[in-house]
Amino acid sequence: MPRFVDAAARRREIVEAVKRIVAADGLARVSLREVAGEAGLVVGSVRHYFETAEELRVYAFSAVAEAVAERVETQDDVVAQLCQLLPLDEERAVDLCVFTAFRLAARTDPALLPVADAAHARVASAIGGSVLDAMPGADREQLVAEAERLLATADGLALHALVHGRWLDADLCLAVVRAQAATIGPSPTL
Amino acid sequence: MPRFVDAAARRREIVEAVKRIVAADGLARVSLREVAGEAGLVVGSVRHYFETAEELRVYAFSAVAEAVAERVETQDDVVAQLCQLLPLDEERAVDLCVFTAFRLAARTDPALLPVADAAHARVASAIGGSVLDAMPGADREQLVAEAERLLATADGLALHALVHGRWLDADLCLAVVRAQAATIGPSPTL
């Protein structure tokens, strides 16, 4: 055999390059040439690992989605879970920024949609488990609605923090998430 | 003067074409050629009204943002306000889809950022007014956090509905928004 290379590590490096590009300039700049340049490679080398541009996008999305979902699933406190969905530090900010960009793109790109759905299902399921602990007697419908209420707040908060970062600091994010978590339970009047 | 044309109407038609393209295929397909084709014009004609592609994008974003903000501001009930931010009917779905796409793009496009900030400020201010009615004694910090909590939930819900539309119907959206509105008030335990 000729010289051997850790293909998985190379793929990881390429994904990191994709993440840097999306975080800095958005999904539009994710082209084979840009990614190769950012990763210090040439187009041919990137295409050795990802035959087409779509394959690269799907792989990068899957990698980021896996990281986000895994982070949420390994928390046992609801507030801690939701905090994994907020750009409270640099690592999370980059991941969530890339994750959100790909998620929105999944609306019109059939290749990305299954990845987005799978990630959403994993996160929602994790949150749902925590809600179940807080509301033991709730039926399935209430559970789904309550989990969605928490998840939507976190995702909306993340969106606002990413876009209007200047007006929404980490302290406010935390305060909002804590206030939201404090409202878990059966609706007071409905 | 030579033949005169309602320039404002033409611009409106072009913006409608942009909205249709974004709703169907995302921001990436918004090019002068695609927009011209969708509007039944040629590139030169579109450029007669918008000299550059960036000018077209900023104008379209402003138009959609104005529509969304105006809709929220003309409601007096909190739930009704938040419902303007949900894709509960076709018109709102298209507008919010385009609005969200441009908002995310504003993170990396300096020309779009002021429009996004202005729209966010208008909507947040409207929601804040309703929150003030429900919490007369609250200080400014609580007010901001509470308004952000409501707004984030609505925006996150809209994002989920747009991307994972199959799993999130209008009934669930409404139920979540109503449950969220029922939690307005000082935090029970903090």
Add this chain to the structure above:
DNA sequence: CACGTGGAAGCACGGCCGTGCTGTCACGGG
């Protein structure tokens, strides 16, 4: 020492993009 194979690099093509610029009308005021 040769040789084949996997990794890397690069070329070439067609396509879409924005945009500067010029051409073609229909019109109403002089």
Add this chain to the structure above:
DNA sequence: CCCGTGACAGCACGGCCGTGCTTCCACGTG
């Protein structure tokens, strides 16, 4: 009548894009 002007149309250029294909290089095995 004609001529300037606003509205529209189109061409041409350079740039970036994805991708099929070929070429080059380093090496462990035979």
